[in-house]
Amino acid sequence: MLIKKPQDIPSSEITEQVIYLERRKFMTSSIGLTAAATLLSPQTSVAGYGGKTLKFTKDKIFDRKEELTSFDKISNYNNYYEFGTDKYSPAKNAQALTTDPWSIQIDGEVEKPGTLHLEDILKQNPLEERIYRLRCVERWSMVIPWVGFPLANLIKQAKPTSKAKYVQFETLERPSEMSGQKRNVLPWPYIEGLRMDEAMNPLTLIAVGLYGEVLPKQNGAPLRLVVPWKYGFKSIKSIVKITFTEKEPVSSWTKVAPNEYGFYSNVNPDVEHPRWSQRKERRIGDFLKRKTLSFNGYAEQVASLYTGMDLKKHF
């Protein structure tokens, strides 16, 4: 479904497509991927994964020229409470999740509610690579080469009504496969939300891949949200439902601790988390901390969404 073998791809598409492998061209078939990976230092940003390869274009605008976090770190240091509350459990426990077949329910204030199958979503939404920083509220960050498509495309296809002011997202609830859901650490299913203009912003991505390959389960397969100017918890994983609403959604984190996790959750070094300062962060792999940037460095693209709002109040 996601995958086309090279022989299935018409030559016209081959000239258009930019495969992630371009970046690691030096690792050609003469030297096996695993063998090559072991020759490189742990700091080198390459995938060593062998997952199914995706077909996508690459937008130069989003190549930040920052060192990418390695595939190994991105896929072994995760927050995904459905699979355990520590960072190392999801890589192990998420493998139990069935991600195929997968469908998403679209409902609420839309002209075209219904159930969309992942295959159809992917047929209608061409993929591109976006390199984004992810800043977790817990003060660590990564630079991640996602593969996905703008959420705006999907929203336009659903045709929201004039009453649709917000978008609510829901993760799968399946305790038989999601072992963490047997504990009440969060209200399940995991819920997140965006204001309509945030959801429509061209930066807002639905990711289905990482390092050119199908998203690992621990990173939210088969599809997850990525909102790079907000704290990581906004980027909800394994989405099964998108609801358009008139009222502001209440996220799982807001339900648990409204004083710590507000609706907006913009990366803002000037607003302290009640238990710690947000001025600095540690890029995974670095020893020294770095300054956290306003809107995680995306102020130019998104600051105007919040003109006139007091972001200390609307944290």
Ligand SMILES: Nc1nc2c(c(=O)[nH]1)N[C@H]1C(S)=C(S)[C@@H](COP(=O)(O)O)O[C@H]1N2
């Ligand atoms: N369904 C779901 N989505 C989730 C979470 C979660 O626990 N459950 N954790 C969030 C948090 S706190 C972060 S920092 C990011 C981490 O994404 P990553 O593991 O791909 O880096 O996922 C977010 N999405």
Ligand SMILES: [Mo]
């Ligand atoms: Mo997070």
